[in-house]
Structures are given as structure tokens and as C-alpha cells.
Amino acid sequence: MVTTHVEVGEADVNQRPGKVVNDLSIQVATVNGSGSQTANLVLLRAIFQMGIPVSGKNLFPSNIAGLPTWFTIRASQHGYIARRQDSEYLVAMNPETAEEDARTLKAGAVCIYDERLNLNRLRDDVTFYSVPFDQLVAPVCPEAKLRKLVRNMIYDGVLAYLLNIPMEEIHTGLRKQFKKKAKAAELNFAAAQVGYDYAAKNFRKADPYCLEPMNATRGKILIDGNSAAALGCMFAGVTVVTWYPITPSSSLCETLIEYMKRYRVDKETGKATFAIVQAEDELAALGMALGAGWAGARSMTSTSGPGVSLMAEFVGFGYYVELPAVIFDIQRVGPSTGLPTRTAQGDILKNALLSHGDTKHPMFLPCSVGECFSMAVEAFDLAEEVQTPVFVMSDLDLGMNTWMSDPFEYPEKPLKRGKILSAEDCRRLGGFQRYKDVDGDGVGYRTLPGTPERLAGWFARGSGHNEKAIYSERPEVYAANVDRLVHKFDTARKLLPGPVIQEGAARDVGIIAYGTSHWAVVEALDQLQREHGIETGYCRLRAYPFAAAVRDFIHRYDHVYVVDQNRDLPPEQR
The missing domain is CATH 3.40.50.920 (Rossmann fold)
Structure with missing residues (x-):
């Protein structure tokens, strides 16, 4: 056990031999609903503002409040952003998990803990820093009901001292977090300052870990994958969003709603130029999206594993009738309800062949927030080019966690609407056959409802149909149709990004x-x-x-x- 309560000057932090610089993970163990997310995101941003590559992973329970939650921040001078197995720093705030969390630390690690937990005798190979959080927060926040939220900022201040994070970066992070709520930002900063001052007065830094400014984040942004995907949908021209809430996809549509209310309003009339519907379930949500795609809108829905399972029937319908729609699957752990707040990649095989019968569906596989943005744009184009449901396969880690990224590039290319015939086209051609492979790529031409030409109509049916969209059970007609769909799938292969x-x-x-x-x-x-x-x-x-x-x-x-x-x-x- 390392003694830590000794008065020491701030300069000592930068004068130790054998320092480990910009290469550490910090794990914050708290209780869900305690307000720790603000402190964690502010700390993440402060390190980012120092120019150090950083990533944050939130491991949270599937309830509103009361269960253990862990937030891991990794700083890596080499730019590595995967979650590591070990952490160099632990902030132990949860009595339920504190001992177990401390026991899993590697030798030489550091544990900052609430003094009520009395962990300092637990191990001899870990440096323990005891902090009287309740005592420190009381003068800063007289309002008792706010204290449990504000007290978390104290560990930001303690970490700022021990790891050499400038308090101005904490302050800037708070102003960004609270935006126009200046009083809230200043209250939280006061708590962080109390933590910093307490650490400076009472702790002798005995570990080698520290953070020093770099220049590796200049021009970069911090954003979560669901927000990035929502931006991509906006740039892709989405006008119809139909969804049913499910973790971890809900924030994608919630963010999109905010964006569309801000940017998709007619400036002259003040009326919305979009439609957003929270459906009664996932099946209905996809049915609405497909109907909107049939009508010519760029439509989408977002969901996760259980929701995709419910959508299976309509996915097959969209495949066979050949209707465009984009489905964002923010994957989580299954089967069944599974672990709603844990990440996984278990929907890949299911979605590739989703629905009964011979079906195959294109999927985008983004690995970054940048690709969440760009592949959203590509997915809408592909859905209309090949007239089929298209999946974008994100996951909880990518969708809900905060990632560092280069700014997104504005998509300069025009939107690709695919093969749509106008009334003039229909008159010139003497009509059209909806499912005829005119160009040899498996993709037929379509018309949109309301096209002012009697020859433009066609019936969208999920039962057997011929090239003219007329009902048929003839085996040779069915075989020709599904063979064409396979050919169309190969066309999609050529349009998708390669490895x-x-x-x-x-x-x-x-x-x-x-x-x-x-x-x-x-x-x-x-x-x-x-x-x-x-x-x-x-x-x-x-x-x-x-x-x-x-x-x-x-x-x-x-x-x-x-x-x-x-x-x-x-x-x-x-």
C-alpha cells in the first residue's frame, strides 16, 4: 500500500523519472442515474482538447437508475482506441462493486475512491487515494438534491491534478457540455476545482502515469455513431422516418428528429417538409417505410436485433416487390431480449438472408463514425438504385459511444434515384413492364404514384407476379423472376464498397x-x-x-x- 496523504507541490507531477506519458486507461465505476455521464464526457473532452487521441466506452445496465455502470476512457499517443482489458486508473464510487473493481486492477495501478468505502487496505501493490466527496461537495452545492449529480465532478478535479490535465480544459469541456446553461457549468466547475485543490494539498503522486499535450487531435471532432448516421440521413435526403424505440438505436431517430425540426422546415410557410412516425411496433415501422419508398420518398427506420426479427416478413416483402428503404440495425447482444446495453455483431448472418424463401439483402458494415455518415448516404442511393431494402449494420459500441473523427466530407455527388420513369417516358415507350430486365442488370424500371399517365400504373404485390406485375403462379414465370433478383443482387455487389x-x-x-x-x-x-x-x-x-x-x-x-x-x-x- 502506498501512502498518499502528504502535502506536495504541483511541480512534482512533471519532475518524476520513469513517467508513462499519454498511454493509460481510466475506469470510472459509479451507479446508473447518478449523473456521472457529465463528468465522464467532460473528462474525455478535456483530454481530447489536450491534443491526445482518446476514446470513451460506456458500459451501462438496462435500467434507469440504481445498477452498476462503468465508463472507460483510453488515452493513447499511438491512436489506439479499442477498449483495453486492464486500466491504470480506477475511480471507485459504487459500494456494490468497489472491492471487485479494485481487485481486478493490475499491479502498479491507481485507485481513487470515496472515503466511505475504506479500500486502502485492500492491496499493497496499488496506490489508493481517498477522497471525502460528501464533505467537499456540501459547501459548493448547498442544494441537497443536486449534490449527488455535482459530486462526480470532484473526481474530474482529482484526476486533473494527478494526471496533469489543465483545469481550463475541464472548464472548456463543461461549457461545451452545458452550452447555454452557464450556471450549471460554473457550479460543476466549482466542484471540479474543489477536487483539484484537495488533491494538490493532500496527495503525493506515487504513480508514473501522466498526460502531456500533443497535437494529434487538431481539426478533429467528437461524436457518437448514431448522431453521425443521423447526419448522413439528412445529407442523403431522407424525408420519411418511421421507427419504434429500442436500445441502442433510439438515439439515432431521436437525434434525426432534432435535426429535421431544425433544417427540414419550409422557410416561407414554416411547415415541416418531412414526416416522422413512431409506429406501434417494428413491423409496422418497416411497413410504413416501404410504403413511403413505393411513393417515391427516401425512407428509413432504425432498430436492433429483436426489432429486426419482427421485421422479417416485411423485409421479404420489400425484397420481392422491390421497394427501397434503409434499415439501420444498431446491434446488441441476443438472443431474445438478451443484454440490451451490451454490444455485439450477432445480426450479420440473420440480416443477410432475413425472411422466408430465397432472399438476400445488401449490407453496409461501418467501422467508424465517419463511415456511419458516409455509408448512410450510400445506403439511400443503393436502395433506390437496386430497389430493395438495404441494411446499415452498426452496433451499440459504435452507435452510443463517443468517438474521435476527422470532420465529415460534404457529399458533392448528386443523389442517385435509380430507374424512375416519367409520364413522358411512359408515353414514348408505349407503357412499361415493371419487372422486365431491360438493361441486363436485373433492375427493372419503376414509376411513382401520381405519375400523370394511364400506362404508368402497376400493382405492388407480394404474391407471384410476372414482368408486368400481374399475378401469376406459372413456375417458369416464378423461376425467371427469382433468377433476375439473384442477378440484381450481383449488381448490388458491384455498387457496394469493396474491402x-x-x-x-x-x-x-x-x-x-x-x-x-x-x-x-x-x-x-x-x-x-x-x-x-x-x-x-x-x-x-x-x-x-x-x-x-x-x-x-x-x-x-x-x-x-x-x-x-x-x-x-x-x-x-x-
């Missing part, structure tokens, strides 16, 4: 990953090269169906490993 492949001369080990698994793989491959001299090839999937380059990659390596967030491999990969 990102990195490889050298070695051909022993190849790694395949997708989505947020990418960030752990990048770090692991560097570690294999640095510590073991093992050179690997890496193929990051960005979409399904896979490009031919994926098969070529597999054939080039003696051993190929697929890294994802699932327990079981699909049967065809065993």
Missing part, C-alpha cells in the same frame, strides 16, 4: 474483420509484429455481398481467422 486490404510479403496468416472489431484487430496486428515478429495480412469487410477480392484474399493465405463479436461461427465457416 480494405493491407498485406506484405508473408502469406501464413490472414485476418478478416468488420465493424468495430477493426479497432482491436489493428492494435493486435501491430502487437504481433512488434512483439513476436509475425506479419499478417488484413482484410476489412465494408459491405455484403462480398467482392471477389475477399475470396482472392482467403486463397492467398495458409491460415485465415475471422475476428468478430459472436460466440459461434456460422455453419459454413466451421
